[in-house]
Amino acid sequence: MHLIKITTLLLLVVTIAAPHLSQAQQHPNLILTKDGVEKVRKNLGKVPLFDATVQSVKQEVDAEIAFGIDTPIPKDFSGGYTHQRHKINFLTAQKAGALYQILQDDKYAKYIRDMLFQYEAMYKDLPVHPQERSYARGKLFWQCLNDSNWLVYMSQAYDAIYDTLTKQERDKLENNLFRPFADFISIDNPQFYNRVHNHSTWGNAAVGMIALVMNDEELLHRALYGIEDDGLEIGGKDNDGGFIKVAGQKAGFLANLEDPFSPDGYYTEGPYYQRYAMYPFLIFGLAMHNVKPDMQVFEHKDNVLLKGVDALLNLSDADGEFFPLNDGQKGMSYYTASLVTAVDIAYQYGNQNPQLLSIAQKQNEVLLDQSGLAVAIGIRDGKTQPFVKNSxxxxxxxxxxxxxxxxxxxxxxxxxxxxxxxxxxxxxxxxxxxxxxxxxxxxxxxxxxxxxxxxxxxxxxxxxxxxxxxxxxxxxxxxxxxxxxxxxxxxxxxxxxxxxxxxxxxxxxxxxxxxxxxxxxxxxxxxxxxxxxxxxxxxxxxxxxxxxxxxxxxxxxxxxxxxxxxxxxxxxxxxxxxxxxxxxxxxxxxxxxxxxxxxxxxxxxxxxxxxxxxxxxxxxxxxxxxxxxxxxxxxxxxxxxxxxxxxxxxxxxxxxxxxxxxxxxxxxxxxxxxxxxxxxxxxxxxxxxxxxxxxxxxxxxxxxxxxxxxxxxxxxxxxxxxxxxxxxxxxxxxxxxxxxxxxxxxxx
CATH class of the missing domain: 2.70.98.70 (Beta-galactosidase; Chain A, domain 5)
Incomplete structure (x- = not known):
């Protein structure tokens, strides 16, 4: 009994002495959760669409593992080898993390660990990207936007293997890679981070995701509310001619959730960029739902995130391609990976609308988490209804x-x-x-x-x-x-x-x-x-x-x-x-x-x-x-x-x-x-x-x-x-x- 009291007191002292830290938490807890993983494992072999997705992702990740880990010195714009390689790396790492949790095969955890330490070794000496076109140059990529993509996905991979790493390994990654990375895309680039724009949404989500994994309250506050004193000049413009800072405008994830969305879920930049932004909105929203449910991110502004999924699906033609309003590339459709995420999360954490199952059925893949499992089970059990798009x-x-x-x-x-x-x-x-x-x-x-x-x-x-x-x-x-x-x-x-x-x-x-x-x-x-x-x-x-x-x-x-x-x-x-x-x-x-x-x-x-x-x-x-x-x-x-x-x-x-x-x-x-x-x-x-x-x-x-x-x-x-x-x-x-x-x- 005395030992328990002493331990409790020590934990209290540590909490007071280290304000960035709150109560210890278990992993994974961002997208996958302990309970969710157990449910997934129990249903393996019983849900055809989920099983098929596992096998497809496994084949893809196994091929990358066989290829080997390459973290080249950045030099290219989008489309070039170094850009594509770093992009493939973060996409594969996130999938490998899900496979590790589901299949319990240590090779996936080792793959992620080795990749992260390769990035840790290079990041501390990495200069800004040599291509100078962007208003906010990244380090791994030509713009901070893509660096933020990297951190959103790598946060999920890190969360998935967190418990396989020693404290020394975690400290090394967090002090040499993740915190400097988060500081670079936020404090070092306020013109990118501290605004209302889909770019900033990715930046906010990236900082917030890694903050949740590391249990860092200071970083989480920065993600939700932006940088208080950013030093930006009101009226400055980015390369697209848009204002970087508008007088009186707030910043951070919650501001990006509040201002661009109408009460109907329409995103002011148009469906092409709504499609792009929905991934960080929903992934970070889900992470907050799992780790900080009291914040009620999904419920914010009368469930505007979940309304946004419905609005986005309604802004597509009969083939599922989004109407090219504003800057929009023709051919982008709800078959894109970000809409797989949107449909699955909206189904699981909305009202389980059976019409969403027909979209998921067309997509023919699901997320490797509890929301993807719920969708696959709904399809298996014959709950699918056609998604009707009315005026x-x-x-x-x-x-x-x-x-x-x-x-x-x-x-x-x-x-x-x-x-x-x-x-x-x-x-x-x-x-x-x-x-x-x-x-x-x-x-x-x-x-x-x-x-x-x-x-x-x-x-x-x-x-x-x-x-x-x-x-x-x-x-x-x-x-x-x-x-x-x-x-x-x-x-x-x-x-x-x-x-x-x-x-x-x-x-x-x-x-x-x-x-x-x-x-x-x-x-x-x-x-x-x-x-x-x-x-x-x-x-x-x-x-x-x-x-x-x-x-x-x-x-x-x-x-x-x-x-x-x-x-x-x-x-x-x-x-x-x-x-x-x-x-x-x-x-x-x-x-x-x-x-x-x-x-x-x-x-x-x-x-x-x-x-x-x-x-x-x-x-x-x-x-x-x-x-x-x-x-x-x-x-x-x-x-x-x-x-x-x-x-x-x-x-x-x-x-x-x-x-x-x-x-x-x-x-x-x-x-x-x-x-x-x-x-x-x-x-x-x-x-x-x-x-x-x-x-x-x-x-x-x-x-x-x-x-x-x-x-x-x-x-x-x-x-x-x-x-x-x-x-x-x-x-x-x-x-x-x-x-x-x-x-x-x-x-x-």
């Missing part, structure tokens, strides 16, 4: 009051509209208010360009952002929205764009056959108000749903307006004549126009201009209500691009000059199909005979759509009162219309 309107901004992104879906993603009226999206944002893209199933009909970057392809700028990302991809004319006087929204100034957002006017998906979203932008061009309304409509006279697009413009002065439509496919026909130049020249000199070749220039031949193309076996027609003075420009990307960094894609652009108040009205109409196998062409012609703006004033805008059989449908928008209870009356062409709510539509 959704996701707010932007920490309070949900900074615009948003609306996704209107008809049927089983037969037609999907993505409408962006969001905030700027931090440094990865593009200058394209009220832009849209359109999908039929998983195929792009009208596209958003995405980013100008070849990720991890060394031949293209070291795999980094290319200069064309600023000169083209971020510009307004690169998107399906209005450009005024060949300039960019907010003059392309980040500090101005970050202060403003578009405002939702109305969103209504209650009628599946007429779904509408409408938003207003008044700051992109001072003195000009843009009000864009888009409706996904299934008309009984049309085989497929179509999109009605109305852009109403009011300006204090006369301007030139350009409205581009970036189609994908082969041009089939049009009802206007145009001239093609013998020598291709750029359309303009700046703001993205310098990258557009003018391939043809014409004038409308009727008040309803039509342009048809074939894309991936499906026919499409753009019908626009045009004026006699309009110019019709056929453009293609590729001008002033000597290194072929841009895709050679095309657009039809409607140019309207010397106008102040005007309306652009268009219908994008999918119709028919073509099979190269049967060589059968079905319904290749448009069903629209005429599109007209029949009324436009301050209060109302009305358009009519006449089909080839003479049937006319009418759409009327109340421009100033969107209240669902407001009664409206309007007389158009001698006919009176009455309705309640923001809009009227009839296809009778």
């Amino acid at each position: 959704i309107n996701l707010s932007d901004g920490p309070d949900g009051k900074q615009g948003g992104v609306g996704v209107l879906r008809y049927g089983n993603e037969d037609l999907t509209l993505v409408f962006k009226y969001a905030a700027q999206g931090l440094s990865h944002g593009h200058y394209d208010k009220l832009s849209f893209s359109l999908y039929e199933k998983g195929d792009e009909v009208l596209q958003d360009y995405g980013l100008a970057r070849f990720v991890n392809i060394g031949q293209k700028g070291g795999g980094n952002y290319l200069k064309e990302n600023k000169t083209w991809a971020k510009t307004t004319i690169a998107h399906n929205t209005l450009s005024q006087n060949e300039t960019m929204h907010f003059a392309g100034k980040y500090e101005v764009a970050s202060k403003h957002h578009s405002d939702l006017y109305v969103y209504d998906d209650s009628n599946k056959n007429v779904q509408i979203i409408s938003a207003i932008e008044t700051n992109a061009y001072p003195g000009t108000k843009m009000h864009r309304t888009m409706a996904v409509i299934k008309n009984k006279s049309f085989d497929k749903p179509f999109l009605l697009d109305i852009m109403k413009i009011n300006s204090e002065q006369k301007n030139q307006y350009d409205m581009p439509f970036y189609y994908l496919g082969q041009v089939l026909s049009n009802n206007f004549s145009y001239d093609s130049p013998n020598i291709l020249k750029p359309l303009g000199n700046d703001n993205g126009y310098q990258h557009l070749y003018l391939e043809g220039k014409g004038k409308p031949s009727t008040s309803s201009t039509q342009f048809s193309w074939l894309g991936k076996g499906k026919y499409y027609t753009l019908t626009s209500a045009t004026e006699d003075s309009d110019e019709l420009l056929l453009t293609r990307m590729g001008a002033n691009d000597p290194e072929f960094n841009l895709r050679r894609e095309a657009a039809l652009m409607i140019r309207r000059k010397d106008s102040d108040n005007t309306v652009f009205a268009s219908v994008i109409e999918p119709h028919g199909s073509y099979s190269p196998v049967s060589e059968l062409s079905v319904n290749s012609n448009s069903n629209i005979a005429e599109l007209k703006v029949v009324h436009d004033d301050v209060n109302y805008t009305a358009v009519t759509i006449k089909d080839v059989k003479g049937q006319t449908s009418v759409f009327i928008l109340s421009n100033v009162n969107a209240s669902p209870s407001k009664q409206h009356k309007l007389k158009v062409d001698g006919k009176s219309y009455g309705w309640k709510g923001a809009y009227y539509y009839s296809d009778n």
Whole structure:
């Protein structure tokens, strides 16, 4: 009894004398836990998807062990050997740690131990990376971001083998490698660490993860709340033009959890970077859940992390590929490893939504932890339900009051509209208010360009952002929205764009056959108000749903307006004549126009201009209500691009000059199909005979759509009162219309 009291007293003294340390803890405790490992071991051989993942990971790790450990002196950008080797090392080490805990094979622990001590031996004398492009150079990698990736994964590996190491070995690793590493990416690089950005999220999570393994409260506080006195100048910018520090902005993991996410779970940088950031958010969140459950990280901001997973899945097309809003590489999908993590953790620590199991089933792999086991068991036990993606309107901004992104879906993603009226999206944002893209199933009909970057392809700028990302991809004319006087929204100034957002006017998906979203932008061009309304409509006279697009413009002065439509496919026909130049020249000199070749220039031949193309076996027609003075420009990307960094894609652009108040009205109409196998062409012609703006004033805008059989449908928008209870009356062409709510539509 006396011995117990003395031991307790000694432990108390040690705790008081060493404030960085709290009560001793067992390992593993970050992602895998003692209880979780026991449950996994008991179920080995009983859960097919989990067992298959174990075998796949084992084969991968065993091959790396046979290859041997290589920790080369860093020299390359992303895509180069040294970069890829260090990346493979941390990914493999994390997997080896899981295998060690599950299979209890000492070779995996030895592999991690030997790798860590190789890094420990080199790190103390390692200079900053020789490549100087980044605003925050790392040591192992060309930027601190990738160093943070390393520490997030290596923390998990260290946690997995913690109890196999002697105290002397742990002290050596922690004092010579892990603490200096954490200090370097945080205190030594506050411009990277102490901000609200996906980069900082990785840095915060990295410091926090290793803090939890080492039981270091000081490091954990730094991870959660940032560096109190960082010495940064307010208004400094990074290489992407984004502010490193904003006045009054907090830092640390909790600030990154608070500010970029809206209450709906939308991440302001867009789905591509939400996908990237969800891994550190969820992994560190899970570690905090396991080690510091009283912090309630998963419950923070009304479960916003788990909401974020649902929002992200809803920002994908029918093939699971994320919509390329802002800086987004096309083709990134929920099959990526970070979404395996997101789906598994959201299932286990959310409400075990059976629809998530269908996504996991498509991914065909799970995490090697208790959440992955839970998912695999759910699939084995037949609990899977299809993940249904309905129309959704996701707010932007920490309070949900900074615009948003609306996704209107008809049927089983037969037609999907993505409408962006969001905030700027931090440094990865593009200058394209009220832009849209359109999908039929998983195929792009009208596209958003995405980013100008070849990720991890060394031949293209070291795999980094290319200069064309600023000169083209971020510009307004690169998107399906209005450009005024060949300039960019907010003059392309980040500090101005970050202060403003578009405002939702109305969103209504209650009628599946007429779904509408409408938003207003008044700051992109001072003195000009843009009000864009888009409706996904299934008309009984049309085989497929179509999109009605109305852009109403009011300006204090006369301007030139350009409205581009970036189609994908082969041009089939049009009802206007145009001239093609013998020598291709750029359309303009700046703001993205310098990258557009003018391939043809014409004038409308009727008040309803039509342009048809074939894309991936499906026919499409753009019908626009045009004026006699309009110019019709056929453009293609590729001008002033000597290194072929841009895709050679095309657009039809409607140019309207010397106008102040005007309306652009268009219908994008999918119709028919073509099979190269049967060589059968079905319904290749448009069903629209005429599109007209029949009324436009301050209060109302009305358009009519006449089909080839003479049937006319009418759409009327109340421009100033969107209240669902407001009664409206309007007389158009001698006919009176009455309705309640923001809009009227009839296809009778």
